[in-house]
Amino acid sequence: MKTSGRLADLTSFIAMDILEAAFEMERRGQNIVHLEVGEPDFAPPPPVEEAMARALRDGKTHYTHSLGIPELREAVAARYRDKYGVEVSPERVCVTTGTSAGFLLVFGALLDPGDVAAMSDPGYPCYPNFARFVGASPQAIPIEEADGFQLTPEVISSQNLSGVKMFIVSSPANPTGTLTGKDTYKWILERGYSLVSDEIYHDLMYTGEREFSGLEISDDVIVVDGFSKRFAMTGLRLGWVVVPPSLVRAMNRLSQNLYISAPTLSQWGGVAALTQGKEHVERMRLEYGRRQRLLMDGLKSLGFKVGFEPQGAFYIFADISSFSPDSFDFCRKMLAEARVAATPGIDFGRNKTSRYVRFSYTQTVERLEEGLARLRAWL
Numbered sequence: 001m002k003t004s005g006r007l008a009d010l011t012s013f014i015a016m017d018i019l020e021a022a023f024e025m026e027r028r029g030q031n032i033v034h035l036e037v038g039e040p041d042f043a044p045p046p047p048v049e050e051a052m053a054r055a056l057r058d059g060k061t062h063y064t065h066s067l068g069i070p071e072l073r074e075a076v077a078a079r080y081r082d083k084y085g086v087e088v089s090p091e092r093v094c095v096t097t098g099t100s101a102g103f104l105l106v107f108g109a110l111l112d113p114g115d116v117a118a119m120s121d122p123g124y125p126c127y128p129n130f131a132r133f134v135g136a137s138p139q140a141i142p143i144e145e146a147d148g149f150q151l152t153p154e155v156i157s158s159q160n161l162s163g164v165k166m167f168i169v170s171s172p173a174n175p176t177g178t179l180t181g182k183d184t185y186k187w188i189l190e191r192g193y194s195l196v197s198d199e200i201y202h203d204l205m206y207t208g209e210r211e212f213s214g215l216e217i218s219d220d221v222i223v224v225d226g227f228s229k230r231f232a233m234t235g236l237r238l239g240w241v242v243v244p245p246s247l248v249r250a251m252n253r254l255s256q257n258l259y260i261s262a263p264t265l266s267q268w269g270g271v272a273a274l275t276q277g278k279e280h281v282e283r284m285r286l287e288y289g290r291r292q293r294l295l296m297d298g299l300k301s302l303g304f305k306v307g308f309e310p311q312g313a314f315y316i317f318a319d320i321s322s323f324s325p326d327s328f329d330f331c332r333k334m335l336a337e338a339r340v341a342a343t344p345g346i347d348f349g350r351n352k353t354s355r356y357v358r359f360s361y362t363q364t365v366e367r368l369e370e371g372l373a374r375l376r377a378w379l
Contacts, residue, residue, distance in 0.1 A: 009132050013125055014347035015358075018331065022341040033371035035359045036341040038174065038314060040232035044269065045280035048231065051272035052265045064264050066255040067248070068095025068240070072267045075274040076240050084213045092242050094251040095270075097262045099200055099226040099239035103130050105258070106222055106241060107166075109250040110194055111136040116163040120151045121349035122317070122356070124174045124198070139164060142351040145307050145319070149176040153187035170198040171211065175317045175348050175358040177201075177310020179209060185217045196222045200239075201313040203230045203281050206289045209311060220244055227266075229313075230281050231273045236266040288314050291361040291368055298372040299359065302379060314361050317345070321355040323379065331357060338378035340371045 015037050022032045043049070055061075067073065073090040080088040096102040103126070111117060113135030119127045121140035128138035141159055143149045151169060167188045171180035188195045197214030202225065205211055214221030226239025239262075243251055255261070296306055296316055305319035324330040327344035335341050345356030361368060 006133060006135070010129050011125070014328075015125075015343040018335065018341050018343055022335060025335070025339070030339055032335070033340045033367055033374060034363060035361070035368075035371055036343045038229065038360050038362060039234050040229065040284065040314075040362050041364065042232040042284055044231055044233050044236070045273060045277040047272040047276035047280075048233065048269040052269040055265050055268035060264055060268060062264060064261045064267060066261050067252055068093065068262060069264075069267050069271075071271050072240075072274075075271050076242070079274055080213065080215060080242070084216050086213060086215045088215060088242055089245075092245060092248060094241045094243060094248070094255065095262045095267060096226075096239045096241060096255065097259050098228065098237040099198070099224050100126065101237075101255075101259060101262075102224045102226070102239045102241040103127070103196075103198075104133070105251050105254045106196055106224065106243075107131060107134050107136070108254055109247060110166060114163070115165040117166045117168060118156075118159075118161065118164045118193075119168045120149075120170075120173065121351040122149070122175055122345065122353050123168075123349055124170055125347050125349075127168050136165075137163070140349055140351065144352075145317075148308055149173065149178040149317075151180050151184055153184055156184070156187065164193060166194040166196060168196045168198065169214075170201075172201040172204065172310070172312025174201070174313055175315045175343070175345070175356075176308065177313045177315055177317070178308070179211060179311045182212060182217060185214055185221065189218055189220060194222070195220070196224060199223055199225045200229050204285055204288060204314060205312040206285075206292060207309075207311045211312065215242060222247070227270055227273055230284075231277055232284065233266070233269065233273065236263065236269060238262055238266040238270050288361060291363075291365060292316070294365060295359060295361045295368050295372070298368070302372070302375055316359045316361065317356050318359060319355055320357050325354060327354050327357050334375070334378065338374045340374050340378075 018036045073093040077090040080086045107130045115136040117131040118139045131138040223242040227233040331344040343358040345353035
């Protein structure tokens with residue numbers, strides 16, 4: 001059967017390809033150390049489990065409003081008031097089936113065929129495909145390790161921005177863990193571009209700095225966030241988008257047609273996460289910090305180059321050029337021969353990414369130590 005033309009330019013998500021290959025090896029009885037995907041190994045906070053079980057017992061299994069239950073939209077709005085000092089009307093909060101659905105709605109609402117969406121390279125690999133899927137074009141803006149993988153006004157202004165309508169900024173960023181400065185947000189907004197701020201890794205910081213929300217700068221910033229990373233709720237598929245009032249109805253219409261509403265039980269779990277989960281997130285953050293130090297020191301001792309210490313998220317973007325010029329081939333062999341799964345840098349763009357591999361520290365200290373021991377023996 002012939003597939004649609006829109007699929008021709010869509011790339012695979014290599015991190016998921018690696019994960020699925022690792023799953024197949026595990027089904028054949030092999031033991032794999034998983035350092036490839038950004039999926040917390042923790043269970044959701046107990047209040048989340050209790051809230052979802054209670055919602056199920058109470059028969060809360062039906063459709064909700066397409067933009068989410070009022071209790072969850074209010075809890076999201078309260079987060080911006082309490083954490084960032086920003087007043088956000090719950091009416092501007094659009095609950096989505098994970099941040100992936102949120103991005104698809106935003107791209108669908110704002111981009112026409114021929115428009116250009118600009119993003120950093122390296123950067124999250126799904127952003128370009130969201131743009132392509134709605135008929136727009138992605139524009140990669142190269143960022144360098146020597147500059148701390150920073151997307152700055154100077155870097156942006158050095159590019160040809162003809163046709164650019166939207167910028168997507170991730171802070172802390174995937175795969176580098178970099179924070180983006182407020183001056184970058186302001187530069188983009190002052191020139192009339194739409195700005196989407198991906199804040200999924202907020203609360204996962206390790207250097208003492210405080211991340212800021214794009215909403216602290218302007219109500220015109222579109223913020224995408226969710227529960228997968230900080231609350232370890234990846235499989236519950238729950239996220240949100242905060243949009244300007246003028247965009248709410250468009251998001252409403254799209255969500256009605258594309259998925260009706262986010263999973264009802266997950267939404268009640270989300271309420272509990274935001275209102276009762278803070279101490280659980282802090283415990284996870286402290287453990288991630290311990291793992292980061294262990295994995296970074298271990299990789300350096302093996303000859304990997306880590307010239308930039310991530311400020312947030314849970315990834316190390318390591319230079320493998322001492323071992324191989326081809327990160328994809330390196331990761332393929334590492335999985336097959338060392339039984340350690342990690343994501344090749346080429347999943348995240350084309351700017352020198354063949355020399356990098358992303359290692360995720362979302363496994364226990366014991367598993368990280370096992371992975372390092374396997375790499376030591378393999379190398």
